[in-house]
Amino acid sequence: MSHDCSHPTGPAGIYPFDARGVAKRFRHAAIFGALDALAPGEIMRFCNDHDPLPLLQQINHYYGARIKASYVAREPGQVVIDFLVAA
Structure with a gap:
């Protein structure tokens, strides 16, 4: 699945x-800091040029x-991860 982070669109939250x-x-x-700022139920859609395995740990x-x-998305040069704050 491809996602273009240069166009930040998506549902509320x-x-x-x-x-x-x-x-x-x-x-x-x-x-x-961004994760700390999220409220329960909100998502941070993270885009990066590589798979951040140490960060995930x-x-x-x-x-x-x-x-x-x-x-x-988990493609070379384009990794997109949704971080959801549990309610």
């Missing part, structure tokens, strides 16, 4: 986060079951 535009040294702090370790991650 889905907030785009394009990590490709954030300096690498700030990315994880910005991602965790960090998120799982820090948030546990509170954040659910599901891939929207």
Whole structure:
């Protein structure tokens, strides 16, 4: 499934986060800050140029079951993950 993060459209409660535009040294702090800002039931649609497996481990370790991650797209150069805040 292809998704173009340069056009942030979607239903209410889905907030785009394009990590490709954030300096690498700030990315994880910005991602965790964005996740902390979400209310239960909201989704952060995360876009990146690579599969962020270490980041996913960090998120799982820090948030546990509170954040659910599901891939929207998992293609070379275009990875899109929805992070849902559990209610």
